[in-house]
Amino acid sequence: MQARHLGPWCACLSPSHSPVIAVPGVMAETPSAFFSAVVVTILAVLGGCSAPSEAARAFFVFGDSLVDNGNNNYLATTARADAPPYGIDSPSHRPSGRFSNGRNIPDIISEQLGAETTLPYLSPELRGEKLLVGANFASAGIGILNDTGIQFVNIIRINRQLQYFEEYQKKLSALIGASQAEMRVNQALVLITLGGNDFVNNYYLIPYSFRSRQFALPDYVRYLISEYYKILQRLYELGARRVIVTGTGPLGCVPAELALRSRNGQCDSELQRAAGLFNPQLVQILTALNRKIGSDVFVSANAFGMHMNYVANPQAFGFATSKIACCGQGPYNGIGLCTAASNLCPDRDTYAFWDAFHPTERACRIVVNHMMTGSSEYMNPMNLSTILSMDAAV
Template identity: 75%
Template sequence: MYSSCASLLLISLALRNLSVASEARAFFVFGDSLVDNGNNNYLLTTARADAPPYGIDYPTHRPTGRFSNGLNVPDIISEQLGAEPTLPYLSPELKGDRLFVGANFASAGIGILNDTGFQFLNIIRINKQLEYFEQYQERVSSLIGPDQTQRLVKKALILITLGGNDFVNNYYLVPFSARSREFSLPDYVDYLISEYHKILERLFELGARRVLVTGTGPIGCAPAELAQRSRNGDCDPELQRAADLFNPQLVKTLNELNGQIGSHVFVAVNAFRMHMDFITNPQAYGFVTSKIACCGQGPYNGVGLCTVASNLCPNRDLYAFWDAFHPSERANRIIVSQFMTGSAGYMDPLNLTTILAIDARV
């Protein structure tokens, strides 16, 4: 009798797992600090957001490893999907049914290139993130089998955010950096794009079929760069030029990849335009400033890290930037609204609402 009941329980659990894997849409996240939700908490690295006042507006009011006062872009996308936030891949809580929600592999400080962010020491570089994605699939396969795992991955939504650090934490990190001596800026951008192409091809090989690929934001407008490079508060033209060179080439590469595949696998997300909307006209979006970070010190609160000793604004909703590099939760919500319903100038060729509607019919 006990044996029979145990067998029925195991069968019931297996069927439940199959149902979860087939009905839920998993969400996977790759990239840098803009989308990291806590992986670096588990690493010996200086690129961490695990101390107050980070997380001051998170539901727990505690730091989570997100480089935000509250939620970041992946969290808000998960809200739109009607799903719980993905856990960091390194979290010990990512097991059992939680695996079917997806996973966040992102790690603050990384870039397209392996030498980007070297000063942060131990971070999960993009090739390692892809290795973890393979490992994830093996773990899920042990629960529901390889066929259902492949189906889960192919139905999943994927977000990848790379590129900004390859400029601010590599090419322009110091005057006459190794990469700037090796490449002119246009040649460096060509090199980045060629390496990114390989990363995206590998993601496709691993089963990715709906991938949101964010371009580089207006890196010359971040408070950290204003503090270092701007005399009058204007965005730094050299870093803006870098983004202007990088983003169109990325869109071209995505179009080429989609053409080769014969499907709209890769969706170009115009992060530059999304940010510039509220950077150029903060008052129209309810911000008092898009130049001064809420948390920091020095000019524009853009010098050094956000810590308990930093200046801290009382109302984070009034600031476009939370810290020297990262948007506030409210700015992230504005950005995700363009993910959802933005025109082709923001989301090319499809916005996320359209993608979800199309995929629901398949």
């Protein structure tokens, strides 16, 4: 087992001892192990253990199918990716509930943190020491609004995800104590991805949808932004202090929308307009929240720009196409679900899109690279590498 920094329960290395974690209330199996545990505890009290490393920080994920690690596997919903060929390029080569041929964006961020992949919150494996890694609360199909994704019925809407975050913190407190749990949450990295479904699975889901009759597009965007502000404010109240907030990608360019709306293979202008209205206003409320808090808690990730780079010029990134999905059927492989009966490309690395809506693992790696080292055009006010460096110096 790799040693982790657990607040006062830290592991110290000596030439003759393996890392040992002292857990109050648990008797070590042997006298020597018990003695080592006592030594570790004493050294922790005396400040003899090293400061937490970046690999030790927890990671929490909220949002939709772009970041869902498998929560929907445990729900009675059609919004799930638990059948082949999903996961074909994952380490197990089996579907895990990720809407990807392999790893998704949270997995790749975990790699950059030097940490284990976060488990879905609903996973029965998320208990004990696994809680220290963090948790993924995301659920495919959800949006900012509660009525987004109603066709998927039983999904974890964002308010419920936040309730689960509170529940998680109680479990963590029971494991390591309230003060250490609070510190671990405060020091964690958080990723939240919302908004895309509020357009493709709500406003534009059907012609003359309820929301499109209720709001003109600019008014709908303002309504979404005002609701998102409340969600982010609540996330801060629950202890999040480093939050990466992604805007929507180029919604009109995904294979599903090309199949439904494009006559010539060009991105749909109406959905691109929606993203163009939403993303700048999202940046504005993040700036306003940071100003109100007095600290750079919220970091804007320009997902539109990150994705649009390879969508507009796929060959420059080594892709053969950014229009046709690897897995699917119909025009651009953009109709219906990716199933065992779908067309399946032989080389996923040459496709920007895995299915009708979601990028391949290789495209996700391009996005995370922007998050890590991108300029202020992509990450504002700082990129993830800067965040990690700053927090390590504290």
